[in-house]
Each structure stands twice: as structure tokens, then as C-alpha cells.
Amino acid sequence: MNSVHDMGGMDGFGKVEVERNEPPFHSRWEGRVLAMQRAMGYAGAWHIDHSRFAQEQLPPQVYLAASYYQRWELAMEHNLLQRGYIAPEELAAGHALRPAKPLDRKLTLDAVPGSMMRSSFFRQQQGPARFKPGDRVRTRNMNPLTHTRLPRYARDKLGVVELIHGCHAYPDSVATDRGDDPQWLYTVVFEGREIWGADADPTLKISIDAFEPYLESA
Amino acid sequence: MATHDHDHHDEHGSELSETQLRVRALETILTEKGYVDPAALDAIVENYETKVGPRNGAVIVAKAWTDPAFRQALLSDATKAVATLGHVSRVGDHLVAVENTPQRHNMIVCTLCSCYPWEVLGLPPIWYKSAPYRSRAVKDPRGVLADFGVTLPKETEVRVWDSTAETRFLVLPMRPAGTEGWSEERLADLVTRDSMVGTGLARKPGEIAQ
Numbered sequence: 001m002n003s004v005h006d007m008g009g010m011d012g013f014g015k016v017e018v019e020r021n022e023p024p025f026h027s028r029w030e031g032r033v034l035a036m037q038r039a040m041g042y043a044g045a046w047h048i049d050h051s052r053f054a055q056e057q058l059p060p061q062v063y064l065a066a067s068y069y070q071r072w073e074l075a076m077e078h079n080l081l082q083r084g085y086i087a088p089e090e091l092a093a094g095h096a097l098r099p100a101k102p103l104d105r106k107l108t109l110d111a112v113p114g115s116m117m118r119s120s121f122f123r124q125q126q127g128p129a130r131f132k133p134g135d136r137v138r139t140r141n142m143n144p145l146t147h148t149r150l151p152r153y154a155r156d157k158l159g160v161v162e163l164i165h166g167c168h169a170y171p172d173s174v175a176t177d178r179g180d181d182p183q184w185l186y187t188v189v190f191e192g193r194e195i196w197g198a199d200a201d202p203t204l205k206i207s208i209d210a211f212e213p214y215l216e217s218a
Numbered sequence: 219m220a221t222h223d224h225d226h227h228d229e230h231g232s233e234l235s236e237t238q239l240r241v242r243a244l245e246t247i248l249t250e251k252g253y254v255d256p257a258a259l260d261a262i263v264e265n266y267e268t269k270v271g272p273r274n275g276a277v278i279v280a281k282a283w284t285d286p287a288f289r290q291a292l293l294s295d296a297t298k299a300v301a302t303l304g305h306v307s308r309v310g311d312h313l314v315a316v317e318n319t320p321q322r323h324n325m326i327v328c329t330l331c332s333c334y335p336w337e338v339l340g341l342p343p344i345w346y347k348s349a350p351y352r353s354r355a356v357k358d359p360r361g362v363l364a365d366f367g368v369t370l371p372k373e374t375e376v377r378v379w380d381s382t383a384e385t386r387f388l389v390l391p392m393r394p395a396g397t398e399g400w401s402e403e404r405l406a407d408l409v410t411r412d413s414m415v416g417t418g419l420a421r422k423p424g425e426i427a428q
Contacts, residue, residue: 008329094243096250118310209383
């Protein structure tokens with residue numbers, strides 16, 4: 001969906017400012033949000049693409065005003081409610097009032113070390129890869145109302161396949177509960193001028209990681 | 219940085235307490251329902267506060283600087299190469315190392331959310347997650363580098379990697395001159411977090427306490 005999360009190339013946000021000696025968390029609640037999210041993910045309650053999609057559906061003014069972990073928290077509430085893990089009256093009461101929904105598994109203390117490694121997104125290929133490194137491709141002009149990982153700035157642009165990363169779960173499908181729908185994943189590189197026009201820095205090259213359905217031969 | 223990312227400031231006290239209460243209520247509900255174990259949550263937080271950080275990445279970079287075979291292995295399959303290092307925790311699939319050279323400077327961003335190689339660099343800093351960085355890195359990377367006090371030669375190619383899938387990127391910065399014969403451990407002290415994101419360069423020998 002085309003919302004403010006898709007920030008690449010937007011103007012007006014100002015300078016990048018660095019906080020010296022930044023702590024891992026600025027408040028205790030930030031760590032709790034991260035950990036709860038990790039535990040629910042481990043439990044199989046939803047996937048990372050559901051979290052991203054939930055953030056993208058926040059009203060733009062809410063998205064921009066919220067901090068990173070506030071967005072995580074809002075997305076977590078959304079997924080907990082939407083998937084029936086909690087009820088609105090429980091959120092209002094601040095306590096459990098209804099029976100729990102079964103989980104695939106629970107993140108216990110002894111399972112934490114093993115949960116620190118990222119899970120793999122490789123999936124069984126459904127067919128041969130359509131492209132190979134060196135192939136010229138054009139990204140599709142697509143504007144789905146749901147989750148996608150093809151940024152607006154990189155749509156309908158000519159690029160070259162540089163790397164092939166194997167077959168991965170397809171976020172556009174996972175986020176809308178249509179399953180993994182495995183797709184080949186490529187790094188596609190574009191000239192800065194192809195993206196930003198003739199005035200762009202001639203030394204600039206930009207790449208995205210693009211799933212095969214985002215690409216056409218060129 | 220932008221104040222909307224800075225909810226811990228005292229002047230946002232009322233906002234902060236609302237979020238705090240909301241998170242506390244959520245943890246109570248999830249615990250009462252049996253979905254989460256508070257002790258496991260403590261352990262996750264502790265891991266990110268004390269164990270996972272940019273030193274992991276710095277050790278990998280220092281090894282690549284001193285061991286040509288490892289460098290080659292890292293550039294061809296970073297996940298596999300890191301697994302061969304006994305003293306660095308294994309990382310998940312899909313880690314890709316990209317090498318800076320005099321001809322090319324690499325910079326990593328995630329314009330759509332804030333994807334970052336947590337396993338090798340720890341939690342992302344606020345600037346990496348901020349709108350200014352996410353919006354400008356792909357359009358004006360030299361301007362972003364200027365915000366970090368870095369100027370590259372005009373002819374150097376600037377390559378920006380937008381992390382739009384589950385692939386995670388680690389920049390292998392250039393080894394500073396004057397470090398011949400240094401141990402891996404000493405070299406690792408030159409490798410900053412920003413140099414592995416591409417918003418900085420490795421420190422020069424004179425820039426660290428001897």
C-alpha cells in the first residue's frame with residue numbers, strides 16, 4: 001500500500017541527527033515491547049510481514065508522530081485483536097477476561113538463547129528462476145492496496161539483476177494470509193539517473209531486493 | 219534528531235506515561251493468558267542490552283582484513299563464513315557482506331521500515347530508523363554522509379542497498395593505512411558501527427586511545 005512508511009526519496013524530513021552514546025533502549029517499556037513481539041512471533045501468532053503491514057495501516061499522522069517502538073506496540077495490539085488473541089474489553093480492563101487462544105509453542109526462558117538467531121526465509125522453489133545475474137529487467141508499475149516490498153521510487157524502472165538470493169517466502173502473500181507462495185529473490189541495481197532523473201548524482205547506484213513477481217524482462 | 223522519535227524526553231512526560239501504562243497493561247494481559255513468560259522477556263531484553271552489539275560485526279571485519287581466504291568466503295556467503303568463526307555467534311540465513319573499495323562506497327538503508335543486521339550490529343540506532351535517513355539515503359547519500367562528517371572523492375561510486383527483503387547487509391569497510399601487522403583484536407577497535415552501515419569510515423590508527 002502507498003503510505004508514509006514508503007519514505008524513499010521523500011523531501012523535507014531534515015538532517016540526520018546522531019545521538020551520542022545511545023543506549024539500547026531509552027525506556028524500559030521499549031524493551032518489553034520488543035520482547036513481547038519476539039515471544040508472540042516465536043509462538044507462531046503472526047509473521048513479521050503482518051507486523052509490517054499493521055504498521056503501514058496506521059493513519060499517516062499516527063505513523064509519523066509515533067516512535068519506532070510505539071509503532072511496534074500499536075501493530076502488536078492490532079494483530080492481537082485482529083487474530084483473536086485478546087479482546088477489546090481486555091485491553092480496556094488491563095487484565096485477561098477470556099480464555100486464551102492456543103499457541104503453537106511458548107517462548108520459555110530456556111528457549112530464549114535459541115530464539116536469538118533469525119529464522120530462515122528460504123522456501124522450496126516452485127519452478128526455475130526466471131532471471132539470472134546480468135539480465136536487464138523492468139520493475140512493474142503496481143499499486144496494491146495491501147503489503148508490498150516494492151518501494152514506490154523503484155516502480156516501472158529499468159535495472160539489472162546483480163544477485164540471486166534463492167527462493168523466499170513472499171511478503172505480499174504472507175501479510176494477507178495467503179501463505180508463503182515462495183518466489184525467487186534478486187538484488188536489482190538501478191542507475192541513480194534512472195530513478196531520480198538527469199540531474200541525479202552520476203556516481204549513484206541504488207539496489208533493491210526484488211521478488212520475481214515485481215519484475216519483467218526488459 | 220526529530221522530536222517525534224524522542225518520546226523519552228521529559229517534556230513528553232504525559233505521552234510517555236500513557237505508553238508505559240499501555241505496555242504494562244499489555245504485558246499483564248499476555249502473561250495472564252499464558253502467552254508470554256516474563257522471565258523469558260527479561261532474558262531477551264538482557265541479551266540486547268549486554269550481548270548483541272556491533273562488536274560482533276567488528277570481529278568479522280577484522281578477520282576479513284587479515285585473512286584473505288575468510289574475506290573471500292565472507293563476500294561469497296556471509297552466513298556460512300560467520301558460522302566458521304568459533305568466537306562469533308552464528309547468524310541466521312541471508313546475511314550479505316559488501317565490500318568498500320577506493321572505487322566504490324556502500325551504504326545500507328531500509329526505506330520501508332528499518333531492517334538492520336541485528337545479529338552482527340545489535341539494535342539499530344534511532345537515526346537509522348528515522349524519517350530523515352530512510353527518506354534521503356537513496357536520493358542524496360552524499361548529503362547524508364555530510365551529516366556524518368564524511369566526504370568521499372567525487373568520482374567514487376556510491377552504492378545504496380535498500381533492504382527491501384529479508385536479506386541483511388554488512389558493509390566491509392576499507393582497512394585504514396598504517397595498520398600493517400596489527401592483531402585482529404586491535405583492528406576490531408577501529409571498526410565502528412557506522413563504518414559497517416556505510417555512514418562512516420573505519421577509524422584511523424590515531425583516532426583511538428593507544
